[in-house]
Amino acid sequence: xxxxxxxxxxxxxxxxxxxxxxxxxxxxxxxxxxxxxxxxxxxxxxxxxxxxxxxxxxxxxxxxxxxxxxxxxxxxxxxxxxxxxxxxxxxxxxxxxxxxxxxxxxxxxxxxxxxxxxxxxxxxxxxxxxxxxxxxxxxxxxxxx
Amino acid sequence: xxxxxxxxxxxxxxxxxxxxxxxxxxxxxxxxxxxxxxxxxxxxxxxxxxxxxxxxxxxxxxxxxxxxxxxxxxxxxxxxxxxxxxxxxxxxxxxxxxxxxxxxxxxxxxxxxxxxxxxxxxxxxxxxxxxxxxxxxxxxxxxxxxxxxxxxxxxxxxxxxxxxxxxxxxxxxxxxxxxxxxxxxxxxxxxxxxxxxxxxxxxxxxxxxxxxxxxxxxxxxxxxxxxxxxxxxxxxxxxxxxxxxxxxxxxxxxxxxxxxxxxxxxxxxxxxxxxxxxxxxxxxxxxxxxxxxxxxxxxxxxxxxxxxxxxxxxxxxxxxxxxxxxxxxxxxxxxxxxxxxxxxxxxxxxxxxxxxxxxxxxxxxxxxxxxxxxxxxxxxxxxxxxxxxxxxxxxxxxxxxxxxxxxxxxxxxxxxxxxxxxxxxxxxxxxxxxxxxxxxxxxxxxxxxxxxxxxxxxxxxxxxxxxxxxxxxxxxxxxxxxxxxxxxxxxxxxxxxxxxxxxxxxxxxxxxxxxxxxxxxxxxxxxxxxxxxxxxxxxxxxxxxxxxxxxxxxxxxxxxxxxxxxxxxxxxxxxxxxxxxxxxxxxxxxxxxxxxxxxxxxxxxxx
Numbered sequence: 001x002x003x004x005x006x007x008x009x010x011x012x013x014x015x016x017x018x019x020x021x022x023x024x025x026x027x028x029x030x031x032x033x034x035x036x037x038x039x040x041x042x043x044x045x046x047x048x049x050x051x052x053x054x055x056x057x058x059x060x061x062x063x064x065x066x067x068x069x070x071x072x073x074x075x076x077x078x079x080x081x082x083x084x085x086x087x088x089x090x091x092x093x094x095x096x097x098x099x100x101x102x103x104x105x106x107x108x109x110x111x112x113x114x115x116x117x118x119x120x121x122x123x124x125x126x127x128x129x130x131x132x133x134x135x136x137x138x139x140x141x142x143x144x145x
Numbered sequence: 146x147x148x149x150x151x152x153x154x155x156x157x158x159x160x161x162x163x164x165x166x167x168x169x170x171x172x173x174x175x176x177x178x179x180x181x182x183x184x185x186x187x188x189x190x191x192x193x194x195x196x197x198x199x200x201x202x203x204x205x206x207x208x209x210x211x212x213x214x215x216x217x218x219x220x221x222x223x224x225x226x227x228x229x230x231x232x233x234x235x236x237x238x239x240x241x242x243x244x245x246x247x248x249x250x251x252x253x254x255x256x257x258x259x260x261x262x263x264x265x266x267x268x269x270x271x272x273x274x275x276x277x278x279x280x281x282x283x284x285x286x287x288x289x290x291x292x293x294x295x296x297x298x299x300x301x302x303x304x305x306x307x308x309x310x311x312x313x314x315x316x317x318x319x320x321x322x323x324x325x326x327x328x329x330x331x332x333x334x335x336x337x338x339x340x341x342x343x344x345x346x347x348x349x350x351x352x353x354x355x356x357x358x359x360x361x362x363x364x365x366x367x368x369x370x371x372x373x374x375x376x377x378x379x380x381x382x383x384x385x386x387x388x389x390x391x392x393x394x395x396x397x398x399x400x401x402x403x404x405x406x407x408x409x410x411x412x413x414x415x416x417x418x419x420x421x422x423x424x425x426x427x428x429x430x431x432x433x434x435x436x437x438x439x440x441x442x443x444x445x446x447x448x449x450x451x452x453x454x455x456x457x458x459x460x461x462x463x464x465x466x467x468x469x470x471x472x473x474x475x476x477x478x479x480x481x482x483x484x485x486x487x488x489x490x491x492x493x494x495x496x497x498x499x500x501x502x503x504x505x506x507x508x509x510x511x512x513x514x515x516x517x518x519x520x521x522x523x524x525x526x527x528x529x530x531x532x533x534x535x536x537x538x539x540x541x542x543x544x545x546x547x548x549x550x551x552x553x554x555x556x557x558x559x560x561x562x563x564x565x566x567x568x569x570x571x572x573x574x575x576x577x578x579x580x581x582x583x584x585x586x587x588x589x590x591x592x593x594x595x596x597x598x599x600x601x602x603x604x605x606x607x608x609x610x611x612x613x614x615x616x617x618x619x620x621x622x623x624x625x626x627x628x629x630x631x632x633x634x635x636x637x638x639x640x641x642x643x644x645x646x647x648x649x650x651x652x653x654x655x656x657x658x659x660x661x662x663x664x665x666x667x668x669x670x671x672x673x674x675x676x677x678x679x680x681x682x683x684x685x686x687x688x689x690x691x692x693x694x695x696x697x698x699x700x701x702x703x704x705x706x707x708x709x710x711x712x713x714x715x716x717x718x719x720x721x722x723x724x725x726x727x728x729x730x731x732x733x734x735x736x737x738x739x740x741x742x743x744x745x746x747x748x749x750x751x752x
Binding site for chain 1: 193194195196197199200203204207240265266267287288289290291
């Protein structure tokens, strides 16, 4: 099981779902905050749902307010980057580029991709954390990189 | 360093408190901390993103710092105000919904003089530069790594060293010498001081490792251990009033100190504060001058900065008021205190996202010398654009040739209009005076650049002061209510009891009271601003004896002008604060955050 956990974790990095920032979070976890990573990720998904909703709403308006979209996406991107959600962040960057170019189609498309990556990652992390709980906290301590 | 030394001991559960006792002999020093330093550093983190906030908090705790989280800038400011000396460093996000991070930065720099570190996911050069010009001591790119946070204590140390240096300098240097140095180009004064205080600093640095040895030295010297002086709003107001009274060029610490007449602060405190203030003003001014864009008033609140908010109307008012005050002061009427109060009021308005108007507070004479109004205004004209928003407000002083350092402006709102009026306005008919002055005030206040008679750009129009005099010919939007000019006592009565609502940012002077109505965006209600814009036809501002009026106008004006200076919120805030205070002083009525001036009472002000 430990091996499975380790491999799952490694795959996140290998496949580009997560980046170095996630490791930073893991390193912050300690005895006083034994579930820190999971707590942060949970908080992220909860808070970012609101940001995504705002983005959805803003993308429905006609005409599109690119400045507002950019600002909203900036917030969302910042959040994603803080947990190391690499693929989502890349889509956010693409979105911002389309925003600057005032390309509505591009924005909508990349937003769609961003949401997809966001949801995929969420599922992966949920099952990962579940695995972690099963193996016990000690496993986290000697997690290989 | 007195880095919360006392707190350190308490907070650090893991830190042995007695280890360093031997080092520090000073009582207030980091007695227990030198060894543990920077552990226990008290950090305030401000970010609207809860995920980031949680991560930062954990990172900082892991660095053994004492962390306070905050997700709203206004809350952060009030926390800082309530706990003077309660924090050592502030880390703030740039993009926040309730207040622009840079604005918060400026506020903190002026009021509490704490090191502020900005952070953002945005790493574009322009934003980072903005951080620099606004006085951030560092800029972190998100996602922030813990390594980046481990060293933030250096900013605290650096700042403290500077403070100590000032203290020590004053003690050891001859005042005259220092003054001379200070009298040099203001821009260089600080460096001059620093230069020749270097040895002191160096000495301090050496002592630092020994646990505040310098503290001991300092104790021996006259300056005392120098507990950190917190420049609260009132104190800053007094400071600004004093500077204004002296004239920015002639404001030297000793004189400022004497004018302020506040016990418990030293010349060094004043000197370092002055230095900061000047830097701030310069910063504010710099963009203005370079960009030529309208710094604040007219500048579109959002111009250039998505998040920049325009000056809160109160700020503007405060600015205006302070400007007026300056003018009045010049006239010899306004007591420095009034200005100070305005300043304080302005400062008090922390909530204003608006950028303050940085009104350069040059020597009044200079400011008002409308001899060449154009240069300023010319530039200003552009303001419409974003440029001004950004940072350099100021140009309240239209035509003021000086380069008022931004700091000076803050709170010192030059009464550009006033000066002009003074020189020229005398001719203004008294009847108009009121309206004129108002308009004039508005003119300058709102749009510094406008003076050249051009009307401010369409949206923002800050009433331009035509010629030097500003009269806002109507540009102000204050559409002469009818002829405004001759509404001498239109103070506020003009029908417009404009309450500036915050939402109105733009100063559109459309219709007359627009100016007044403009809510600078920050939604600050100018409280009773009975904006009296009686039309700008003002040709000459009658400032001469309408200090008060001008003031009132400014007040209103300010609110109207709010949006103009998105970046210069601090000034606005200061102005607002000052203004409100002024009102209080004058017994005008509540001032607190509103500038509800009772125009009539202004007449009572000594001329």
